[in-house]
């Protein structure tokens with residue numbers, strides 16, 4: 001009976017410096033929201049209530065499993081919403097964490113510029129979307145949409161790969177055998193869907209020793225706008241022998257048909 005009591009005393013004694021350190025660090029470096037930098041409590045899970053509310057709103061609601069735009073599941077015809085009925089995709093379906101708006105948009109922009117630590121908030125959102133997708137169990141390989149090596153060098157990381165590394169799956173692994181061989185303009189600068197498609201045409205290839213043949217692949221990216229980049233990646237992967245290609249993104253922009 002003495003041992004547990006002693007353990008409790010030792011445990012409490014050990015926790016005193018930790019609590020003191022937490023109190024001191026809160027005083028010296030008060031916790032701030034990861035998105036808007038407003039003051040928060042240590043227990044607020046990195047974001048203030050306004051940003052959490054915005055994030056929850058951005059990630060709520062049904063979407064089209066073919067193009068990722070907002071859509072009621074009851075409004076789908078043959079698995080496609082009205083906006084994408086006439087569109088052709090090389091990818092076979094998509095899962096999204098939310099819409100490109102408010103706090104989610106601000107965090108993605110910060111994440112892809114220099115704040116790689118935001119992966120700890122954003123990746124769980126992508127993972128939840130993946131777990132809820134109809135293709136989750138079929139995936140053999142996760143393929144982060146690659147950056148051109150010059151952009152990767154300047155940024156220091158590929159944001160899509162940081163997300164892919166935190167996805168949970170019983171067997172799928174990450175492949176980096178899809179590569180970008182041509183620098184392209186940032187897609188939002190290019191206006192029309194046709195121009196966006198032309199901007200990325202031929203921009204990707206696979207490494208000589210790739211293992212995409214017969215595999216079900218899930219592309220991972222931060223934003224889908226027109227879908228031109230995902231489409232070109234999916235086309236390249238299917239030419240390399242992938243059986244099916246799905247996409248997982250943090251956010252879908254361009255909710256209207258362009």
Ligand SMILES: [Zn+2]
Nearest residue numbers: 033036048051
């Ligand atoms: Zn905030």
Ligand SMILES: [Zn+2]
Nearest residue numbers: 064067081084
């Ligand atoms: Zn659709």
